[in-house]
Amino acid sequence: MSKALLYDATMCIGCKQCEGACAQQNKLPYDDKVAAESVQSEHKYTVVLNKDDKFMRRLCMHCEHPACASVCPVGAFHKTASGPVVYDVWKCIGCRYCMVACPFSQPKYEWQSLNPRVRKCIMCPDRIAAGKPTACAEICPTGATKFGERDELIAEAQERIRQNPTAYKPRIYGMKEVGGTSVLLLSSMNVEEYGYPPSAKLGEIPMPEYTGRVMERIPDFIPVWTLVLGGIYWVSHRREEVASAEAEEKQEKNGGAR
Amino acid sequence: MKIKLTFWKIVFLVIMALGLYSTFVRYYYGLGAISNMTDQFPWGLWIGFDCLCGVMLAAGGFCIVGAVYLFNVERLHSVVRPAVLTAFLGYLLFIVGLLFDLGRPWFIWHQMVYMNPHSVMFEVGMCVMAYTTVLFFEFLPNVLERFNLHAPIKWIKKIYPVLIVLGILLSTLHQSSLGSLYLIMPSKLHPFWYTPALPFLFFGSAISVGLAMTIFESTQSAKAFGRQLELPVLVELGGALLVALWVNALLRFEDYFHRGMLGQIVKPSYESYFLWLELTLAFIIPIGMLSFKKVRLSPQGLYLASIFTVLGFITNRLNIALTGFETYVGHHFVPKWTEFSVTLMIIAMGFALFGTAVKYLPIYPEEHRVEKARPQTLNVAAVSTPVLGHAGD
Numbered sequence: 080m081s082k083a084l085l086y087d088a089t090m091c092i093g094c095k096q097c098e099g100a101c102a103q104q105n106k107l108p109y110d111d112k113v114a115a116e117s118v119q120s121e122h123k124y125t126v127v128l129n130k131d132d133k134f135m136r137r138l139c140m141h142c143e144h145p146a147c148a149s150v151c152p153v154g155a156f157h158k159t160a161s162g163p164v165v166y167d168v169w170k171c172i173g174c175r176y177c178m179v180a181c182p183f184s185q186p187k188y189e190w191q192s193l194n195p196r197v198r199k200c201i202m203c204p205d206r207i208a209a210g211k212p213t214a215c216a217e218i219c220p221t222g223a224t225k226f227g228e229r230d231e232l233i234a235e236a237q238e239r240i241r242q243n244p245t246a247y248k249p250r251i252y253g254m255k256e257v258g259g260t261s262v263l264l265l266s267s268m269n270v271e272e273y274g275y276p277p278s279a280k281l282g283e284i285p286m287p288e289y290t291g292r293v294m295e296r297i298p299d300f301i302p303v304w305t306l307v308l309g310g311i312y313w314v315s316h317r318r319e320e321v322a323s324a325e326a327e328e329k330q331e332k333n334g335g336a337r
Numbered sequence: 338m339k340i341k342l343t344f345w346k347i348v349f350l351v352i353m354a355l356g357l358y359s360t361f362v363r364y365y366y367g368l369g370a371i372s373n374m375t376d377q378f379p380w381g382l383w384i385g386f387d388c389l390c391g392v393m394l395a396a397g398g399f400c401i402v403g404a405v406y407l408f409n410v411e412r413l414h415s416v417v418r419p420a421v422l423t424a425f426l427g428y429l430l431f432i433v434g435l436l437f438d439l440g441r442p443w444f445i446w447h448q449m450v451y452m453n454p455h456s457v458m459f460e461v462g463m464c465v466m467a468y469t470t471v472l473f474f475e476f477l478p479n480v481l482e483r484f485n486l487h488a489p490i491k492w493i494k495k496i497y498p499v500l501i502v503l504g505i506l507l508s509t510l511h512q513s514s515l516g517s518l519y520l521i522m523p524s525k526l527h528p529f530w531y532t533p534a535l536p537f538l539f540f541g542s543a544i545s546v547g548l549a550m551t552i553f554e555s556t557q558s559a560k561a562f563g564r565q566l567e568l569p570v571l572v573e574l575g576g577a578l579l580v581a582l583w584v585n586a587l588l589r590f591e592d593y594f595h596r597g598m599l600g601q602i603v604k605p606s607y608e609s610y611f612l613w614l615e616l617t618l619a620f621i622i623p624i625g626m627l628s629f630k631k632v633r634l635s636p637q638g639l640y641l642a643s644i645f646t647v648l649g650f651i652t653n654r655l656n657i658a659l660t661g662f663e664t665y666v667g668h669h670f671v672p673k674w675t676e677f678s679v680t681l682m683i684i685a686m687g688f689a690l691f692g693t694a695v696k697y698l699p700i701y702p703e704e705h706r707v708e709k710a711r712p713q714t715l716n717v718a719a720v721s722t723p724v725l726g727h728a729g730d
Contacts, residue, residue, distance in 0.1 A: 150457065150458060153459075175379040282523070290455075315407060
């Protein structure tokens with residue numbers, strides 16, 4: 080079954096322990112200076128944003144149908160059955176199409192490196208395989224970030240909104256956006272205020288379909304177009320052949336007449 | 338022998354020196370040091386110009402080959418070789434550009450091993466690779482002829498129909514797929530440029546620019562190498578260009594009309610200024626110019642119209658690659674000077690290689706024909722003079 084993370088901003092106290100645990104899990108540097116950074120980067124996969132002491136996390140959404148995986152020419156990204164969208168660095172050629180294509184602009188790059196890697200939250204696949212929650216969910220002191228089955232988390236989020244309708248905006252961000260994501264957000268604020276793209280702009284169509292509609296026609300297009308081009312070539316050169324044959328005939332006739 | 342330093346040679350040397358410095362920075366300090374690309378702008382000038390525009394500028398190859406070999410437009414036969422040369426150099430330089438832009442260019446071969454058939458980039462990559470190979474074989478007879486190796490030319494002539502059909506098929510696929518690359522970014526790319534019609538528009542602009550580039554380089558090389566300008570060829574190309582531009586313009590209009598954008602594109606905004614710059618250069622000026630028969634029949638007029646077309650569609654593709662993302666990102670993208678210098682170096686290499694090839698290879702075979710024909714014309718003159726002389730009697 081597919082695992083997911085539910086982040087409930089109303090329970091978050093902004094302690095940033097998830098940032099620290101994430102850094103430790105991914106062997107990234109973490110100190111006061113990094114903690115103060117309010118943008119994600121190649122050394123900061125997740126960030127807790129603060130707006131008037133109302134908090135919001137940003138991290139890879141782990142789309143059900145990830146754009147990054149569909150655009151990568153060498154298939155360096157893939158969605159695992161258990162939920163995480165993971166990255167095989169040894170395949171990567173560094174074209175950065177994933178970064179441009181990601182609707183949440185999550186993949187970051189090691190711009191200063193000579194053998195740069197794409198960096199993003201990979202949802203602790205090793206921990207999940209070992210039956211443990213992600214590092215950020217495990218350390219969260221208030222349960223604001225909760226790890227579990229996606230279906231169950233959606234049901235729980237809906238229940239929370241139902242029981243406390245004044246505390247939440249009535250939507251679960253990530254439930255349907257771009258075909259659904261494995262990170263689900265609940266908040267009293269509009270998540271757009273923290274830089275998330277508006278749901279209306281994202282739509283509910285999985286991103287890979289936009290290119291898939293064109294790509295799926297190519298296998299039909301190739302033989303048809305080859306036949307058309309070959310046909311045109313044959314016709315126009317056949318005409319030439321006929322013309323030259325006729326000319327020859329004429330010459331022969333003329334020659335015969337002499 | 339003394340090498341004369343002309344103005345353009347000095348410019349060339351300066352560009353190459355700066356480019357080599359930038360190359361050093363690129364491979365010694367990395368992409369962050371040489372470019373202004375960031376996590377917000379992961380694709381900069383190199384994707385925008387070297388790749389998107391480079392492939393478009395090299396489209397003359399398949400346009401002219403298609404016209405001459407598929408549709409038997411015999412009059413264009415004399416520009417097949419220069420067009421194929423431009424295309425071949427264009428694709429080679431596109432690959433050079435990629436080696437700068439890819440973060441891990443040493444793994445470029447992964448493309449052939451870890452294939453992802455869902456990826457547009459994979460399709461473009463494979464097509465470009467295959468088409469460069471096709472162009473190599475289309476170009477090879479030039480070299481073989483130079484060294485009088487006629488046996489292999491015969492073999493290539495035998496597979497010529499296959500090369501031609503394959504070349505046009507591959508070009509159709511990747512020229513349009515360059516546009517499909519952006520189909521997956523509906524929420525990021527500005528609606529002036531994001532449209533499901535992107536693949537069609539890219540294919541259309543490739544044909545327009547392919548024709549315009551052929552006019553441009555024919556005129557340019559006539560100037561540079563003191564060749565006689567073949568006006569009938571240019572006139573033919575100019576007519577085709579006018580039709581191609583009209584088709585493109587109608588497609589664009591149709592697209593904006595269907596998406597209900599006509600009201601928005603006339604409203605003043607940062608994007609609309611860039612859009613109108615593009616539309617003016619690519620459509621309004623060249624279509625306006627070419628609509629006059631006088632312009633269509635004048636070498637200068639055709640030359641100017643082709644320059645506007647090329648500049649217009651370059652603006653178009655840079656708008657798609659850069660301008661169109663600025664509102665989403667929230668700030669402007671200005672390439673670093675080292676990015677420009679790499680691009681300039683690649684363009685300069687293109688010019689130099691083209692010049693060298695024309696100098697040493699039979700790219701303009703009619704040159705020889707003219708030389709052979711000259712004595713004949715002299716004879717005609719010699720014959721006709723006494724006739725005329727007698728006419729006075």
